[in-house]
Amino acid sequence: MSDAFLLAGRTFHSRLLVGTGKYKDMTETAEAIAASGAEIVTVAVRRTNIGQTPGEPNLLDVISPDRYTILPNTAGCYSAEEAVRTCRLARELLDDHKLVKLEVLGDQKTLYPNMPETLKAAETLIKEGFEVMVYCNDDPIAARLLAEMGCVAVMPLGSLIGSGLGIVNPYNLRIILEEATVPVLIDAGVGTASDAAVAMELGAAGVLMNTAIAAAGKPVLMASAMKKAVEAGREAFLAERMPRKLYASASSPLDGMAFR
């Protein structure tokens, strides 16, 4: 099935985007990413050497920009200013690379996004010519503002970064997806394969994850699971699922009157 995914003018076939943090070593990183089938790999510029520190191991030697679309991100930034500065650094290091993943977090404890700073940073970055994929909370109004502003993708959370709680609020995500004018990718919260499938079944264009793979008992095997789960969820979305009923012979789908 041809089911390409258009992002910032480029065509991708994998709808699973992965990070590079928390692995045991660079070999495991490379193997897990290969097993995930990801085409877009996000890199925390503040934590990863992609050339800033010459002479030290460079992630790009293992995750080659020839093979992968490198997506620099601003993890570890807690203000618009820091995030903007980090993106500029990434652009320099990556030969005028314009595609970035913006995240501005609210605090170190929860890693919840700081939305006012995120909006501010997005505005600046877009003015400076960046193609901004933006990590955000699951606020439909914020998602719309970010799309209108010119972000190339909005990336609401399923649940908190590193929580593994999965898709906590499918209702907000459904509203965001119904209204979307740019690709919506679910970023953060996935804990296991079924979570990734749920995200795709809601109609997301893709899913980004890191901890769920890197912190699994067997990361490379989990990467393979996630590859299949994202494809499964995407195909299930396109295949249009059967209705949910109290029992098969019920004349109408469950209407949610009495149930969660």
Add this chain to the structure above:
Amino acid sequence: MSDAFLLAGRTFHSRLLVGTGKYKDMTETAEAIAASGAEIVTVAVRRTNIGQTPGEPNLLDVISPDRYTILPNTAGCYSAEEAVRTCRLARELLDDHKLVKLEVLGDQKTLYPNMPETLKAAETLIKEGFEVMVYCNDDPIAARLLAEMGCVAVMPLGSLIGSGLGIVNPYNLRIILEEATVPVLIDAGVGTASDAAVAMELGAAGVLMNTAIAAAGKPVLMASAMKKAVEAGREAFLAERMPRKLYASASSPLDGMAFR
């Protein structure tokens, strides 16, 4: 990864078992089943011609016993006696085939299993030399009784046949899986891909479904989704998922004190 699945002394590689009901026509049936990758195909002997009615289209011409392990089932039986009789007929039609899926239902409205009749039928069938895979409710005590009795697999429901409600009671299934001495397959209730993944992530040996594929908008595509979802869930189970936490920096996993 070699992850074979042993059932009644035979080795299988696919952990997705599928039915043959509710398809538009035999071509769609064959295509969906091929796309599902299933090796075991269950057939409702009371509703499907597998030789009882010579001269009419025979499902086995499309779903060949050379390629698939045919699993006759007793769908449509509401008493132990009917179910036993149906299994005997299947054995005759299928050249002394011993592997059957027993289901004795409680009523036509809900299709919930009738457990007293199921227990009775299982006992008789085992005495007669059948290898009984048994559809049952998610009662851990019943599951244990059926395994002790000699059933080759127990197949508790995720939710009601044809409901599409997914895995409603993961707690009971987890207890059944913890105690299991024979393979446990989740049978009934799967509505979409993530449901199948959830079933496998709980540690089930496999999943059996029919309506979720046949009643999807695009059955062949949904069959492919389910193939991937079952594999994804299995791999995620083996890969050992990350813990669930309120936030990444929490020192311990969520303990369920305050949450559903």
Add this chain to the structure above:
Amino acid sequence: MSDAFLLAGRTFHSRLLVGTGKYKDMTETAEAIAASGAEIVTVAVRRTNIGQTPGEPNLLDVISPDRYTILPNTAGCYSAEEAVRTCRLARELLDDHKLVKLEVLGDQKTLYPNMPETLKAAETLIKEGFEVMVYCNDDPIAARLLAEMGCVAVMPLGSLIGSGLGIVNPYNLRIILEEATVPVLIDAGVGTASDAAVAMELGAAGVLMNTAIAAAGKPVLMASAMKKAVEAGREAFLAERMPRKLYASASSPLDGMAFR
């Protein structure tokens, strides 16, 4: 509001039934039960002295049969025979008292009901003139069999005894409630006030609990909470809740197509 509840020919006003186990001492037991407003108090005959051991503290001195309807139960019985014997003993001790709560459990680990033994014991007890309220799993077919057999109330679990997991399978309970010809009370599983409310909102005639009160940090306060929660849930059921919608302006209720 007059909303009496008819059970075995008697009228009750409280729909909260409570147990007497696991309290610190008899004073706490009495205070918590008073705070719960319960009219029916269930007593585990095998664990509680209601006269079997003369000279020892007798629960009935604290929980007086003049004030409460004492409901002897067969907790701790693992076979029909034990349960029947226990009920006979209770009848003797309580002056030909006929109302009993039958429970036959499957094992000490899970305390899940053993349904075949439960059915057997119910049959015998009814023949012997007992009024049997029967603890059972959430199997709609079993619930129907027990009602047809002549049980005066069926008491399916919300989740396992002592688990505090609440109402895990509202779908099965809804089917049981839709079909019910005798009062249905939810017995076991309630962990906190909202669980009791959920049970009543489904349309249950009442709720029975013990651990949720006795094992709370402050049992007497929790007993008060449960009294209010059961009343709240009952009133909400009668008041007919608003529909669930994706958002207020949606033209139709949520149909459960994409959501759990």
Add this chain to the structure above:
Amino acid sequence: MSDAFLLAGRTFHSRLLVGTGKYKDMTETAEAIAASGAEIVTVAVRRTNIGQTPGEPNLLDVISPDRYTILPNTAGCYSAEEAVRTCRLARELLDDHKLVKLEVLGDQKTLYPNMPETLKAAETLIKEGFEVMVYCNDDPIAARLLAEMGCVAVMPLGSLIGSGLGIVNPYNLRIILEEATVPVLIDAGVGTASDAAVAMELGAAGVLMNTAIAAAGKPVLMASAMKKAVEAGREAFLAERMPRKLYASASSPLDGMAFR
């Protein structure tokens, strides 16, 4: 039990706050509010005559400020400017009343809060001497900003206004409650009694609702249900619930490894 609730320097005993919209007529409004036991009643200044239109029925004739604390709100405002203007009007109409409930919505379709405009309006209103209770999304960073700014209470949603979906994201609410320096009340989303209990069990200081009562089949009865549910949930919170376990004999609470 004395369990008073301090808000903006005043003491309240009821933790249920109610609105006045969507009732059949003023009599029903008055009866439902009386049944709810609410001490604080919120009024949409843009939709309700509280004196703006002399000669027309005035809500305050029915819901007397002598008996209730009137809480003017800015429902129907879609910008900071409109909201500020509405609060000023309310102050005038209500004799220099300073306590207001600020809400700035994102659109008429979803009624989701517009957080950037909400933050702006809160800032202005606080400068002008208002005591601002602020309706907001369930964003822990936004909640913290609003408290730091000087709002007297933050009021995150359980789910969308008028949706009846209950408490969709207990995790975010728990984080907000853990960090709170001002009272946190859950505003919006409650559909039935158990939802209100869940909100209180999470530790909320109170719950505000309108549609769940006004759009029930029997609003006055539902108001009574909600009164009890809020009290039940509060008491259950204070009473400290039992742990959730897979089964009673499990040595540790459920750790959420495999379950939702």
